[in-house]
Amino acid sequence: xxxxxxxxxxxxxxxxxxxxxxxxxxxxxxxxxxxxxxxxxxxxxxxxxxxxxxxxxxxxxxxxxxxxxxxxxxxxxxxxxxxxxxxxxxxxxxxxxxxxxxxxxxxxxxxxxxxxxxxxxxxxxxxxxxxxxxxxxxxxxxxxxxxxxxxxxxxxxxxxxxxxxxxxxxxxxxxxxxxxxxxxxxxxxxxxxxxxxxxxxxxxxxxxxxxxxxxxxxxxxxxxxxxxxxxxxxxxxxxxxxxxxxxxxxxxxxxxxxxxxxxxxxxxxxxxxxxxxxxxxxxxxxxxxxxxxxxxxxxxxxxxxxxxxxxxxxxxxxxxxxxxxxxxxxxxxxxxxxxxxxxxxxxxxxxxxxx
Amino acid sequence: xxxxxxxxxxxxxxxxxxxxxxxxxxxxxxxxxxxxxxxxxxxxxxxxxxxxxxxxxxxxxxxxxxxxxxxxxxxxxxxxxxxxxxxxxxxxxxxxxxxxxxxxxxxxxxxxxxxxxxxxxxxxxxxxxxxxxxxxxxxxxxxxxxxxxxxxxxxxxxxxxxxxxxxxxxxxxxxxxxxxxxxxxxxxxxxxxxxxxxxxxxxxxxxxxxxxxxxxxxxxxxxxxxxxxxxxxxxxxxxxxxxxxxxxxxxxxxxxxxxxxxxxxxxxxxxxxxxxxxxxxxxxxxxxxxxxxxxxxxxxxxxxxxxxxxxxxxxxxxxxxxxxxxxxxxxxxxxxxxxxxxxxxxxxxxxxxxxxxxxxxxxxxxxxxxxxxxxxxxxxxxxxxxxxxxxxxxxxxxxxxxxxxxxxxxxxxxxxxxxxxxxxxxxxxxxxxxxxxxxxxxxxxxxxxxxxxxxxxxxxxxxxxxxxxxxxxxxxxxxxxxxxxxxxxxxxxxxxxx
Numbered sequence: 001x002x003x004x005x006x007x008x009x010x011x012x013x014x015x016x017x018x019x020x021x022x023x024x025x026x027x028x029x030x031x032x033x034x035x036x037x038x039x040x041x042x043x044x045x046x047x048x049x050x051x052x053x054x055x056x057x058x059x060x061x062x063x064x065x066x067x068x069x070x071x072x073x074x075x076x077x078x079x080x081x082x083x084x085x086x087x088x089x090x091x092x093x094x095x096x097x098x099x100x101x102x103x104x105x106x107x108x109x110x111x112x113x114x115x116x117x118x119x120x121x122x123x124x125x126x127x128x129x130x131x132x133x134x135x136x137x138x139x140x141x142x143x144x145x146x147x148x149x150x151x152x153x154x155x156x157x158x159x160x161x162x163x164x165x166x167x168x169x170x171x172x173x174x175x176x177x178x179x180x181x182x183x184x185x186x187x188x189x190x191x192x193x194x195x196x197x198x199x200x201x202x203x204x205x206x207x208x209x210x211x212x213x214x215x216x217x218x219x220x221x222x223x224x225x226x227x228x229x230x231x232x233x234x235x236x237x238x239x240x241x242x243x244x245x246x247x248x249x250x251x252x253x254x255x256x257x258x259x260x261x262x263x264x265x266x267x268x269x270x271x272x273x274x275x276x277x278x279x280x281x282x283x284x285x286x287x288x289x290x291x292x293x294x295x296x297x298x299x300x301x302x303x304x305x306x307x308x309x310x311x312x313x314x315x316x317x318x319x320x321x322x323x324x325x326x327x328x329x330x331x332x333x334x335x336x337x338x339x340x341x342x343x344x345x346x347x348x349x350x351x352x353x354x355x
Numbered sequence: 356x357x358x359x360x361x362x363x364x365x366x367x368x369x370x371x372x373x374x375x376x377x378x379x380x381x382x383x384x385x386x387x388x389x390x391x392x393x394x395x396x397x398x399x400x401x402x403x404x405x406x407x408x409x410x411x412x413x414x415x416x417x418x419x420x421x422x423x424x425x426x427x428x429x430x431x432x433x434x435x436x437x438x439x440x441x442x443x444x445x446x447x448x449x450x451x452x453x454x455x456x457x458x459x460x461x462x463x464x465x466x467x468x469x470x471x472x473x474x475x476x477x478x479x480x481x482x483x484x485x486x487x488x489x490x491x492x493x494x495x496x497x498x499x500x501x502x503x504x505x506x507x508x509x510x511x512x513x514x515x516x517x518x519x520x521x522x523x524x525x526x527x528x529x530x531x532x533x534x535x536x537x538x539x540x541x542x543x544x545x546x547x548x549x550x551x552x553x554x555x556x557x558x559x560x561x562x563x564x565x566x567x568x569x570x571x572x573x574x575x576x577x578x579x580x581x582x583x584x585x586x587x588x589x590x591x592x593x594x595x596x597x598x599x600x601x602x603x604x605x606x607x608x609x610x611x612x613x614x615x616x617x618x619x620x621x622x623x624x625x626x627x628x629x630x631x632x633x634x635x636x637x638x639x640x641x642x643x644x645x646x647x648x649x650x651x652x653x654x655x656x657x658x659x660x661x662x663x664x665x666x667x668x669x670x671x672x673x674x675x676x677x678x679x680x681x682x683x684x685x686x687x688x689x690x691x692x693x694x695x696x697x698x699x700x701x702x703x704x705x706x707x708x709x710x711x712x713x714x715x716x717x718x719x720x721x722x723x724x725x726x727x728x729x730x731x732x733x734x735x736x737x738x739x740x741x742x743x744x745x746x747x748x749x750x751x752x753x754x755x756x757x758x759x760x761x762x763x764x765x766x767x768x769x770x771x772x773x774x775x776x777x778x779x780x781x782x783x784x785x786x787x788x789x790x791x792x793x794x795x796x797x798x799x800x801x802x803x804x805x806x807x808x809x810x811x812x813x814x815x816x817x818x819x820x821x822x823x824x825x826x827x828x829x830x831x832x833x834x835x836x837x838x839x840x841x842x843x844x845x846x847x848x849x850x851x852x853x
Binding site: 204205206207208209210211212214215217218219243244245249258259260272274275276277278279280281282284285286287288305306308 | 471474475476478483484486488490494495496498505506507508510513719722724725817818819820821823824825826827828829830831
């Protein structure tokens with residue numbers, strides 16, 4: 001069974017390494033860090049995203065796809081010609097390893113959007129939905145610029161080896177190890193979930209899922225995977241890309257304060273939060289979650305308002321570490337300037353310094 | 356009626372001849388036989404309102420279905436036969452009251468709720484905050500910035516409720532003044548809303564306008580400048596679940612001085628509400644009335660449009676959502692009435708569960724769900740019905756019958772007689788004083804408080820800490836014993852499916 005045919009709840013390990021000064025490192029440390037949280041995964045899904053990995057194709061959208069067969073690949077390649085120019089395409093480098101089996105065809109395309117299309121990002125989003133909904137056997141799982149997702153069925157550290165992540169240099173790495181409560185074993189169902197430059201990893205199971213889904217679907221975000229990660233990504237895309245909200249403002253909406261807290265606030269704040277809750281109650285996320293959102297030049301994290309999931313954040317010089325468990329951070333950096341547990345409803349944001 | 360529907364079992368060995376049954380019965384079932392020094396019983400007019408039973412301090416009375424049967428069969432039931440006899444005798448339309456009592460499927464009873472286990476935690480409402488506060492009205496996602504760059508969204512006129520339960524519109528006339536007093540007092544204490552129905556609003560209620568919804572119905576009773584001013588919201592009543600497509604009739608005998616004054620009509624006249632509003636013959640006419648009322652309120656109060664759940668309800672509500680209305684109130688076929696033709700009550704309209712599911716889904720497909728809030732009514736019996744209605748897509752529910760039961764109604768469905776022994780559906784002074792409004796309000800507050808606590812328990816079990824996150828959350832529901840088409844309309848999966 002695949003994601004999208006049923007609702008699959010997962011427990012997870014999440015982690016990240018982010019350099020504010022854009023120092024790049026390969027995928028070894030993040031993989032090593034994740035290996036310390038092996039207990040939090042069960043080998044049925046894992047993945048990574050790296051930012052700044054394609055310096056030679058910075059201007060192109062880098063599309064990563066899974067194909068079940070050559071027919072779906074041909075269909076995709078025929079379809080993409082309409083609005084896009086493929087600058088370069090190649091099979092994504094993999095190293096055969098005994099733990100990872102049943103890999104699909106994994107391909108990468110660097111594309112430009114054809115001239116005359118005004119909103120390029122929107123064209124990519126339309127492509128994303130079209131491919132994943134309409135081309136059977138093809139799955140587009142990464143479509144940002146100068147970034148890429150690498151995911152599949154297996155433990156994170158094994159997938160890092162499989163995808164040769166030691167060959168990629170990124171200023172931001174985010175990772176996910178999955179503990180799904182069902183056993184789909186579908187590569188596209190692994191995380192991070194990505195859309196343009198956004199890539200999201202999530203630990204938890206939200207109880208407001210269907211309320212959130214049915215709201216966001218009104219704005220042309222068909223939720224085909226039925227996962228929390230998918231719906232949260234769409235909500236953030238809607239609020240940030242379409243409505244120009246900051247991540248802090250998203251936090252005010254997704255993890256809105258309780259009315260009992262709002263009552264205690266100063267008049268201006270009270271008005272502000274009441275206004276958000278009265279209008280955007282369907283975007284409130286209930287139930288446990290910790291998320292890490294990667295985006296171009298930045299990283300952000302958020303916990304649910306009752307703080308029902310762990311998330312540790314550490315800083316060392318210009319580097320930020322995040323992980324579900326402290327040991328995963330200390331495994332790669334024991335001398336830290338600061339380490340703390342992210343409180344509920346409190347957004348944490350780190351951005352690259354201006355060059 | 357040729358034979359009585361009920362028989363009274365009177366236990367002489369228990370009876371102490373206190374005669375309370377004689378005084379309490381409003382239908383002359385009991386009398387005191389001085390010669391024989393005993394209670395005489397004539398069950399002919401008994402409607403099983405249970406007043407005598409509850410007042411019999413020695414429990415010497417029982418009312419039960421008459422064991423004498425016509426020669427009924429599986430097709431011609433006792434009820435069919437006696438109703439036919441009644442019409443053959445009188446030539447009249449059968450009148451009845453309250454909601455549809457027929458054994459149609461009850462979808463609420465085929466929906467099961469979810470609870471969190473292992474993969475996410477349930478929440479204990481006694482330890483964690485659990486929010487049942489609801490805002491009703493239009494919502495926007497039009498994000499703007501003020502001069503300082505701060506996020507700004509327009510805040511439309513809203514109703515604020517501490518619990519997702521309102522009281523349904525019931526007119527003064529259909530029910531008594533003390534019943535109205537009790538409903539208003541309870542609404543005030545619970546921080547929710549009382550709806551005065553179509554019979555006007557007593558001036559004494561004006562100070563509590565923040566908890567009052569006033570109705571603009573086809574009869575336009577009691578509507579003047581003050582009426583439209585002393586309210587938190589205005590409701591255009593197009594129809595009601597107990598009698599979709601027809602108007603109302605308050606018989607002259609119920610139209611006493613108070614009723615007449617409040618309705619601004621002649622005392623002892625027949626008060627007729629026409630079937631349609633004579634200024635609404637189409638959807639664009641509705642829009643005009645909606646905007647006329649908005650003008651009246653200076654665009655400060657939400658406008659509710661109340662409709663009965665009929666076959667084409669989804670398209671109708673889509674039209675209402677585009678008419679400028681802030682809130683749609685859908686009344687299912689179990690919804691009650693003080694008087695309704697029995698054939699209409701029992702055969703017209705559709706269940707609220709199906710209507711609500713279909714409306715919510717249609718409004719979402721058309722991208723106009725945020726244009727309106729939805730109140731579901733017509734057969735809400737308990738807190739789990741409330742939770743299920745909200746999970747299907749309602750913003751809140753309204754209760755009429757349930758509220759009357761809390762006031763003492765025993766569901767005998769004989770409101771039309773005007774001699775309600777519980778002092779609710781009557782205007783007779785000696786009877787209305789049987790209902791103590793303070794005590795009545797306390798009963799209502801108890802009921803809604805109990806339900807709200809139960810709602811919190813159910814939400815907590817599902818791991819939901821705010822009622823917003825329950826709205827339209829159909830994954831929290833599973834159908835049982837429903838076939839595919841029913842599941843499709845309800846938008847839920849069958850129990851046991853993943």
